[in-house]
Structures are given as C-alpha cells and as structure tokens.
Amino acid sequence: MLIGVPREIKNNEFRVGMTPGSVRELSAHGHRVLIEAHAGAGIGCDDPHYHAAGAEIVDSAAEVFARAEMIVKVKEPQPAECALLRPGQVLFTYLHLAPDPEQTRALLASGCTAIAYETVVGAHGGLPLLAPMSEVAGRMAIQAGAHCLEKENGGLGMLLGGVPGVAAAKVVIIGGGVVGANAVRIAVGMGANVFVLDRSIERLKQLDEQYGAQIATVFSTRESVEAHVLDADLVVGAVLVPGAAAPKLVSRAQVTQMKKGSVLVDVAIDQGGCFETSHPTTHADPIYVVDEVIHYCVANMPGAVPRTSTFALNNATLPYTLALADKGWRRALGDDAGLRAGLNVHAGHVTYAAVAEALGYAHLPAEEALRH
Ligand SMILES: NC(=O)C1=CN([C@@H]2O[C@H](COP(=O)(O)OP(=O)(O)OC[C@H]3O[C@@H](n4cnc5c(N)ncnc54)[C@H](O)[C@@H]3O)[C@@H](O)[C@H]2O)C=CC1
Numbered sequence: 001m002l003i004g005v006p007r008e009i010k011n012n013e014f015r016v017g018m019t020p021g022s023v024r025e026l027s028a029h030g031h032r033v034l035i036e037a038h039a040g041a042g043i044g045c046d047d048p049h050y051h052a053a054g055a056e057i058v059d060s061a062a063e064v065f066a067r068a069e070m071i072v073k074v075k076e077p078q079p080a081e082c083a084l085l086r087p088g089q090v091l092f093t094y095l096h097l098a099p100d101p102e103q104t105r106a107l108l109a110s111g112c113t114a115i116a117y118e119t120v121v122g123a124h125g126g127l128p129l130l131a132p133m134s135e136v137a138g139r140m141a142i143q144a145g146a147h148c149l150e151k152e153n154g155g156l157g158m159l160l161g162g163v164p165g166v167a168a169a170k171v172v173i174i175g176g177g178v179v180g181a182n183a184v185r186i187a188v189g190m191g192a193n194v195f196v197l198d199r200s201i202e203r204l205k206q207l208d209e210q211y212g213a214q215i216a217t218v219f220s221t222r223e224s225v226e227a228h229v230l231d232a233d234l235v236v237g238a239v240l241v242p243g244a245a246a247p248k249l250v251s252r253a254q255v256t257q258m259k260k261g262s263v264l265v266d267v268a269i270d271q272g273g274c275f276e277t278s279h280p281t282t283h284a285d286p287i288y289v290v291d292e293v294i295h296y297c298v299a300n301m302p303g304a305v306p307r308t309s310t311f312a313l314n315n316a317t318l319p320y321t322l323a324l325a326d327k328g329w330r331r332a333l334g335d336d337a338g339l340r341a342g343l344n345v346h347a348g349h350v351t352y353a354a355v356a357e358a359l360g361y362a363h364l365p366a367e368e369a370l371r372h
C-alpha cells in the first residue's frame with residue numbers, strides 16, 4: 001500500500017503521524033511511505049532520517065494526499081486537508097467528530113473512509129489509541145493548572161503543594177479514567193490535596209487501592225460535583241463517554257460561584273468540554289477568564305510535547321497501521337471488531353452511533369459499511 005504522512009498544520013501541533021521507526025516497519029512489510037518534507041522536524045527527526053527508514057520525501061501536502069491510498073495523521077483534518085481527501089481514500093487519525101459538525105460535513109462530502117483513533121477499542125476493552133495521549137494530557141493538566149494558579153495568569157497565587165505551615169491547594173479531578181489517573185499521579189506527587197470523582201465505582205476502587213489515604217475518591221453526582229467544584233482551587237475535566245459529546249457537568253452558574261482566581265483545565269474539550277463555559281483554545285493563546293475563573297481548554301495538549309507524544313502514539317498505532325496496510329481496510333476491520341469501532345465515516349455515511357446521534361445524521365452501522 002502507498003501510505004502518506006503530511007506535516008501537521010493545526011495551531012502549534014508539532015507531532016507527526018509516523019516516526020522513522022514506524023516507516024521502517026511498514027517498509028519491511030513491503031509498503032511504501034510518502035512523508036511531507038520537514039514533517040518530523042518537531043520531534044527532532046529530519047528528512048534524511050525518514051529517507052534512511054525507507055520513506056520518499058515529497059514537497060507538499062497536496063502531493064501526499066493526491067498519491068496516497070491511506071493518510072496517517074495525528075490531529076483531525078483541518079478544512080484545507082479535508083478538501084484534499086477523496087472517495088476510497090482511508091484516513092487514520094484523531095477525529096473527535098461529535099462536537100465538530102463542520103469537519104463531519106467535510107469528511108462526508110469527501111467520500112473518504114475515516115477511522116478515528118479515539119474510538120478504536122482494544123482486545124480487552126479500553127481505548128488503546130486514545131490512552132497514550134490521555135496519559136500525556138493528564139500529566140500536563142496539573143502542570144498547566146499549576147501555571148494558571150500563578151498570579152501573573154490571574155490565578156489565586158497558590159503553590160499546589162503549599163509549604164510546611166501553609167495548606168496545599170485543593171485539586172478536584174472529574175473523571176478517573178486515563179487522563180484522571182495520570183492527573184492524580186502528578187497532583188499527588190506535587191503534594192496537592194486531591195479529590196477524584198467518577199461514576200464508575202470500579203475506577204474509584206482501583207484509585208483507592210493505589211493511593212490509599214493520599215487521595216479522596218468521590219462518587220460523581222450533580223450534588224458531589226457541585227460541592228467539590230465550588231471550593232476547589234484547581235478543577236480538571238477528564239470525563240469521557242466514548243465518541244460522544246462530553247456531558248456538561250459544571251454549569252455557568254456554578255462557575256460564577258467558584259473562588260475568584262481558581263482554575264478550570266478542561267481536558268475533555270476535544271469532545272466539546274465538560275464545563276458549560278469551556279471553548280477550545282490553542283497553545284498560542286491557551287487561557288481565558290470567565291467571572292474571574294481561569295480556563296485552560298487546549299484541544300491538543302500533547303502537541304506541546306511532541307517528542308514524548310509522537311513516540312507514545314506510534315507505539316500504540318503501529319500494529320493497527322500495519323493491519324490496515326497489510327490487509328486493506330475492509331479485511332482489517334472485518335477481522336477486528338475493536339478496529340471496526342474506529343470507523344466513523346465511510347463513503348458519505350456516518351458509521352459511529354454516538355456521532356450520528358450528536359449531529360443528527362442517520363447511522364450506517366460499520367458492519368453494513370463493510371459491505372458497501
Ligand atoms: N485536550 C487534549 O489534548 C486531550 C484530551 N483528551 C480527552 O480527555 C477525555 C478523557 O479521556 P480518557 O481519560 O482517556 O477517557 P477514559 O474513558 O479513560 O476515562 C473517562 C472517565 O470518565 C468517567 N465519566 C464519564 N461520565 C462521568 C461523569 N458524569 N462523572 C464522572 N466521571 C464520568 C468514566 O467513568 C471514565 O472513568 C476525552 O475526551 C479525551 O478525548 C485526551 C487526550 C488529549
């Protein structure tokens with residue numbers, strides 16, 4: 001198969017779809033990889049490095065999209081990229097379609113077959129292609145939140161861990177999945193006073209077993225979310241209903257009642273965000289303020305640490321990229337129900353139920369799409 005990797009063009013996105021190591025594996029399987037010039041600059045991998053791994057370096061994204069049978073990326077295609085996709089072409093990347101009607105419309109219009117990293121399910125459950133970036137974003141959420149709490153950013157002017165004789169900050173993490181667990185780890189490490197809320201008792205039990213009295217686990221209800229958010233110094237939004245728009249768990253009225261200078265980090269912003277006052281921001285301009293509450297809502301947090309993130313992402317995506325290239329998308333998805341769960345759009349149809357429901361489209365089940 002001829003596989004294309006364009007340079008990422010989202011704001012401050014320095015990751016790249018494939019490492020030289022992944023290119024080498026695909027080459028060894030008899031595939032050819034086109035990579036846009038300088039696509040790996042952000043991870044310290046230059047064009048000769050990719051060439052040595054077997055890639056052909058091409059000058060423009062337009063050429064990558066025009067020639068490749070499958071495009072492997074990181075972030076959702078931007079409008080200029082959607083315009084380059086064509087019927088029959090496979091797109092393998094993050095999509096986050098439920099909160100993004102424009103991108104969905106463009107992908108449907110392109111006629112392409114789009115497989116979303118974030119809805120692929122592992123052999124033993126979980127979301128193996130979302131997890132590595134959730135590990136990164138969960139750890140970064142506390143870093144970002146600590147920075148926002150500094151006075152110059154409008155924050156309360158508090159150190160997360162306090163010092164002897166002065167109390168630590170109260171950190172409330174809503175959602176104890178991969179993002180949440182990684183945020184807990186860093187917040188505990190920094191000495192914060194950590195509360196984690198989830199509606200899965202199983203998740204809370206795992207976190208309780210791991211951290212014991214170092215954290216408080218709380219069953220998530222409207223009442224408990226409100227009680228903990230209102231006296232928090234830092235709140236991390238880390239909930240997910242796979243593929244669906246994030247549930248709004250904190251209302252504007254509640255944000256208004258929060259402490260002035262407290263901080264909301266909405267990691268779930270890529271699925272639309274879980275605070276009513278959230279809107280996506282970029283690394284170039286990450287923070288805004290609503291009623292004196294600082295909001296950090298960057299939709300591609302791992303893009304800021306592209307070296308860590310690209311290698312972590314490729315560790316997870318490579319087996320799937322190889323399966324798609326070796327077998328073609330129909331057989332690869334036919335053989336693996338978990339990969340089939342990644343199919344979001346095919347030939348002008350929405351093939352993921354939660355996306356169809358969120359955006360008001362008819363749903364063509366992926367199993368039927370395989371026969372189209
Ligand atoms: N902004 C960014 O750069 C990034 C964002 N993300 C996003 O972070 C979000 C979380 O991802 P993961 O941790 O991997 O998901 P996950 O599936 O591992 O965890 C989500 C958790 O939310 C819990 N949950 C669902 N509804 C809830 C509710 N009403 N109250 C409390 N808990 C609730 C679930 O029980 C689950 O434990 C996703 O939207 C993901 O796309 C992930 C990576 C980077």
Ligand SMILES: CC(=O)C(=O)O
Binds near residue numbers: 130270299301302
């Ligand atoms: C998952 C996601 O949105 C990201 O890694 O940018």
Ligand SMILES: [Mg+2]
Binds near residue numbers: 095096100270299
């Ligand atoms: Mg997005």
